[in-house]
Amino acid sequence: MDMTLPMDIADSNYKMKPMTITEKEFVLIKTLIYDRFGINLSNKKKSFIVSRLQKLLKNHGFRTFHSYYESILADKSGKSLVDLADFISTNYTYFNREKEHFSFFIDRALPYIVESLQKNNRNDIRIWCAGCSTGEEPYMLVMLLLEFFAEKYPLWDAGLLATDISSQVLETAKAGVYMSDQVSRLPAYLKQKYFRPLGADQWGVIDQVKREVTFRSFNLMNRCFPFKKPFDVIFCRNVMIYFDQVTRDALVSRFYNNTAPGGFFFIGHSESLPRATTPYGYVMPALYQK
Numbered sequence: 445m446d447m448t449l450p451m452d453i454a455d456s457n458y459k460m461k462p463m464t465i466t467e468k469e470f471v472l473i474k475t476l477i478y479d480r481f482g483i484n485l486s487n488k489k490k491s492f493i494v495s496r497l498q499k500l501l502k503n504h505g506f507r508t509f510h511s512y513y514e515s516i517l518a519d520k521s522g523k524s525l526v527d528l529a530d531f532i533s534t535n536y537t538y539f540n541r542e543k544e545h546f547s548f549f550i551d552r553a554l555p556y557i558v559e560s561l562q563k564n565n566r567n568d569i570r571i572w573c574a575g576c577s578t579g580e581e582p583y584m585l586v587m588l589l590l591e592f593f594a595e596k597y598p599l600w601d602a603g604l605l606a607t608d609i610s611s612q613v614l615e616t617a618k619a620g621v622y623m624s625d626q627v628s629r630l631p632a633y634l635k636q637k638y639f640r641p642l643g644a645d646q647w648g649v650i651d652q653v654k655r656e657v658t659f660r661s662f663n664l665m666n667r668c669f670p671f672k673k674p675f676d677v678i679f680c681r682n683v684m685i686y687f688d689q690v691t692r693d694a695l696v697s698r699f700y701n702n703t704a705p706g707g708f709f710f711i712g713h714s715e716s717l718p719r720a721t722t723p724y725g726y727v728m729p730a731l732y733q734k
Contacts, residue, residue, distance in 0.1 A: 463498040465490060469509035473497075476513065477532060480525060481609065482665045482695070484688040496531050526661075530612045539580045539622070540629040542681065545710050548731060549677070550588045553708050557676045560706055568601040570675045570704070574664060575683035576606035579617025579657070580626065583649050585679070586656045587638045605675075607662035614659050620649035664695055674704040681730075682712035693721070700724060703734045 465473070473493055474485040485493070497512070506512040516524040540546060557569060569589075573582040582604050589602050608614050624645045627635055639647040664683070678699055684692045700723045703709060709724055709732040711717070717724060717732060724732035 463494060463501060463509075465494050465509045469513065472513045473509060476516065477528070478691075480665060481529060481532075481663070482691040483532070483686040484691065493532075497528075500527065500531050526609070526611050529609045537577050537580050537682075538626045538629060539584055540631070541580070542713050542730070543629070545679075545681070545731065546584060546588060548728070549585065549708075549710075550592055553677060554589075554592050556706070557708075561676075567599065569677075570673060571602075571604045571677045572675045572679070572702075573604065573606040574662075574678060574680040574699075576608050576613075576617060576659070577610075578613045578622075579606065579620060579649075579659070580622070581679060581681070582606035582617070582657045582659075583620065583638075583653055584630075586653050587634050589656070590638075590653070591634075603656050603658060605658050605660065607660050609661065609663050611661060614661060617657075618654075618659050620654050622647050622649075665691075669698055669702050671702055674702050674707065676704050676707045677710070678703055678707070679710045681710055682714065684711065684715050696722060696724070700734060705734055707734050709733070 470487075470490050470493060474489070477483050477485060493509075497509070501509065501512050504512075504515075506515070516528065519525070554569075561567065561569065571585060573585065576582050586604055589604075590597055593600055593602065606617065608617075621642060624647065627639060627647050635647070638650055638653050640650055642648045664680075680695075680699065684695065687695065696717060699709060703724075708727070711730050711732075713730045715730060717726075719726055722732065724734055727733050
């Protein structure tokens with residue numbers, strides 16, 4: 445795609461003029477977002493689409509949302525879709541968010557999983573953070589794994605897979621650098637043990653923790669998950685709030701098929717699964733088990 449701006453588009457007056465979106469263009473864009481990402485945007489989100497995307501359109505020289513839409517369809521590399529995901533994603537999180545989940549993870553889930561694995565002469569714990577955003581959740585889980593196993597950690601194959609569709613948040617996650625307010629809710633001993641001060645109100649995750657997380661780009665709308673083995677723990681928190689019920693049901697079914705027997709499925713506290721139809725067993729609010 446040619447990203448060179450025509451002279452009339454590059455004009456400063458053009459840059460200052462707010463863009464508008466027609467009803468037809470909005471339907472095209474929101475349908476594309478739904479089909480590719482599962483995010484269901486109501487008609488009230490029209491201004492949201494404009495505010496999120498108009499800078500991208502202007503920087504790339506698109507006069508209309510329709511021409512932008514057509515360019516996405518024409519881009520066989522998929523980069524335009526990734527850019528769209530980056531611009532529409534809302535990635536607000538922090539360490540130890542919904543801390544009850546992490547307490548359950550270390551106090552009850554891990555002992556249960558370890559006992560089950562030992563009975564089957566296995567030492568591989570498989571954990572997946574789906575929709576990992578900027579990395580706080582997977583790093584938090586690795587810290588808890590290190591605390592739980594202590595000196596026995598090297599005896600376990602206990603790494604963690606973290607995925608997201610946004611390339612921007614994955615780059616932030618890989619860097620492992622966070623502002624003080626993002627780590628402020630951490631227990632003091634974890635912050636002191638697994639972070640290093642970087643100055644300018646920043647903290648960096650130590651390499652010992654970063655090495656244990658594998659970050660990958662992955663679209664949860666893929667009809668088939670390509671994993672060879674099921675997971676003992678899946679975290680997918682505050683992701684499905686953007687999906688309609690049909691999309692949620694299909695996604696939960698795929699998660700269930702990729703959960704090991706007895707494995708745990710964590711969702712956000714603002715989310716729930718219909719008990720009458722979900723294949724998972726209910727454990728507590730926002731927590732289920734296969």
